[in-house]
Amino acid sequence: MPSRKKTSMFASAFCTCVSSFVVICVVLATPQWVSSEVRFSRTGTAVTVSLTYGLFSGTCEQFVDAGLQVSKTTFQVSEALSSSSSSSSRSLVVATIVVLVLALLSSLLSAGFTCTNAVSNPYQTFLGPIGVYTWNSLCGVLTLTAMILFPVNVEGNSLSEELAHSCSGSLQEHLGSKHNYGYSYWIMLLILLLNIASLIIIYFYDHARYSKKKEQERPIENAPKDVILF
Numbered sequence: 001m002p003s004r005k006k007t008s009m010f011a012s013a014f015c016t017c018v019s020s021f022v023v024i025c026v027v028l029a030t031p032q033w034v035s036s037e038v039r040f041s042r043t044g045t046a047v048t049v050s051l052t053y054g055l056f057s058g059t060c061e062q063f064v065d066a067g068l069q070v071s072k073t074t075f076q077v078s079e080a081l082s083s084s085s086s087s088s089s090r091s092l093v094v095a096t097i098v099v100l101v102l103a104l105l106s107s108l109l110s111a112g113f114t115c116t117n118a119v120s121n122p123y124q125t126f127l128g129p130i131g132v133y134t135w136n137s138l139c140g141v142l143t144l145t146a147m148i149l150f151p152v153n154v155e156g157n158s159l160s161e162e163l164a165h166s167c168s169g170s171l172q173e174h175l176g177s178k179h180n181y182g183y184s185y186w187i188m189l190l191i192l193l194l195n196i197a198s199l200i201i202i203y204f205y206d207h208a209r210y211s212k213k214k215e216q217e218r219p220i221e222n223a224p225k226d227v228i229l230f
Contacts, residue, residue, distance in 0.1 A: 032182035
């Protein structure tokens with residue numbers, strides 16, 4: 001059975017890993033990734049398309065300069081992009097989803113490893129702190145990758161403009177866009193913090209275990225040679 005100190009530290013790391021798993025689920029499920037206002041010209045007037053969307057779904061509404069507002073509609077991101085001529089935006093959306101699903105699996109494996117160490121002393125080295133380091137680091141890297149891919153898609157591939165075209169017909173010249181990233185995007189920073197917290201907890205446990213092991217070996221190293229021979 002593991003010591004009480006080991007159980008408490010790995011149990012704390014388990015809580016942070018489970019919290020990371022829950023936050024990733026929230027990130028994937030909520031459509032508040034970005035809010036965009038895209039302006040287009042249309043035969044004598046200007047139209048502003050307001051979009052709020054995530055990786056799977058979103059809403060859009062139109063505002064005409066004369067004061068007319070079109071009712072809000074809901075759209076599916078995959079369907080809207082399937083009718084678009086550009087495939088790069090669709091590919092990056094799929095890539096972001098895949099990266100977050102892999103981060104979800106990494107956090108789940110990390111939670112499993114910390115739970116195993118909290119209740120037992122596994123013989124395999126990789127099932128110990130090394131495994132926790134590996135899966136937490138991988139989850140953090142994948143989350144950071146998703147945080148980079150999505151803005152690249154919005155800013156570089158004009159994702160909001162493509163979705164605006166699918167929400168409204170007869171739009172002509174693009175006049176400008178404004179983007180504000182929502183809580184579904186920014187809470188990915190919390191995932192990074194939770195992964196860092198898990199790594200710090202396991203590091204302190206590993207460091208304390210190593211120091212204790214050295215202290216136990218030191219009396220033998222400092223003992224006189226005749227005592228050792230005896």
